[in-house]
Amino acid sequence: MRETRRILLVEDDENIRDVCRRYMERDGFEVVLAADGQVGWEEFLRSSPDLVVLDVMLPGKDGYQICQDIRHESDVPVMMLTARGDERDRVMGLTLGADDYLTKPFSPRELMLRVHNILRRVNRDGVAETSEQHDDTLHFDDMMIDPARRRVEISNQAADLTVKEFDVLLLMAKRPGQVFSKGQLLNLVWGIDTPADTSAVTVLMRRLREKIETNPSRPELLQTVWGIGYRFEPKTRKRRV
Structure with missing residues (x-):
């Protein structure tokens, strides 16, 4: 069993990806990065993350399709990042099985608060830490x-x-x-x-x-x-x- 929680971050914006990675690593997480949808899906299958932070608008394979594919394979928590403010887009992600969403632009501190809130509920063995x-x-x-x-x-x-x-x-x-x-x-x-x-x-x-x-x-x-x-x-x- 690995000691460090692993987060898969799938985001094509290099600046956002770098800021999120630094905040996640500062909080003690191992971070796996992907800049497009297809690589993100391959990294999910390879790395077995404890949480997936997933942008909606991605080249190659969008976040909705990845979220749907993840739900066919796993119940790992998924947080979606979206620049879209329309209610239909948010509901779409939740319908496909996302656990949370965050609309851009967002504060890295709010992102990490949400990450910790999700992961606090489930420990490495899938048992509630409460x-x-x-x-x-x-x-x-x-x-x-x-x-x-x-x-x-x-x-x-x-x-x-x-x-x-x-x-x-x-x-x-x-x-x-x-x-x-x-x-x-x-x-x-x-x-x-x-x-x-x-x-x-x-x-x-x-x-x-x-x-x-x-x-x-x-x-x-x-x-x-x-x-x-x-x-x-x-x-x-x-x-x-």
């Missing part, structure tokens, strides 16, 4: 949620959730029946207060329903509370002791 790892496993009907291993099973089959999908599910599952506003969930998804629009929460909830609901178009577990947000509403609940 007090959750000592919590009991949760059981709801045919669903099992194991905070220590960050594992979810539906009818004894593993559900492959991203970091943020698991965080949102665990938060709601620990408080069944409680209504969470989109703003509350948005703060958990990003880990910091941000003016990002709540459509990101809508996208994440849709992806989560597709992975855990029998019929995502008529969800039973993750229910919409119109005009407010969402609640987790299992039929039965028990906790392993």
Whole structure:
């Protein structure tokens, strides 16, 4: 097991790439660099990074395609960098499975805050580096949620959730029946207060329903509370002791 967390930075702007690299290395990360999409994808397969920081507009292969390809192979956290401010572009990245996005121009300090917030949730073995790892496993009907291993099973089959999908599910599952506003969930998804629009929460909830609901178009577990947000509403609940 390597001792240093590894970040793959895929960015074609040399100045941005150099500034980000210096800040990442200053914080103790090993950084793998790529200046175009195809090289970025090859480096992902070769280097097994702990986090991918990925520009959207890239020569050869754009960030959306790389993010989609990554999600076919792995649940490694992905942060997207974009010069586009349009909501449709941000939602596109989240729909494809990105965990976070940052709009250019951005502060390197904000970038590193987001990097640390994402990686703090998962250690090198994929185990949450929080007090959750000592919590009991949760059981709801045919669903099992194991905070220590960050594992979810539906009818004894593993559900492959991203970091943020698991965080949102665990938060709601620990408080069944409680209504969470989109703003509350948005703060958990990003880990910091941000003016990002709540459509990101809508996208994440849709992806989560597709992975855990029998019929995502008529969800039973993750229910919409119109005009407010969402609640987790299992039929039965028990906790392993």
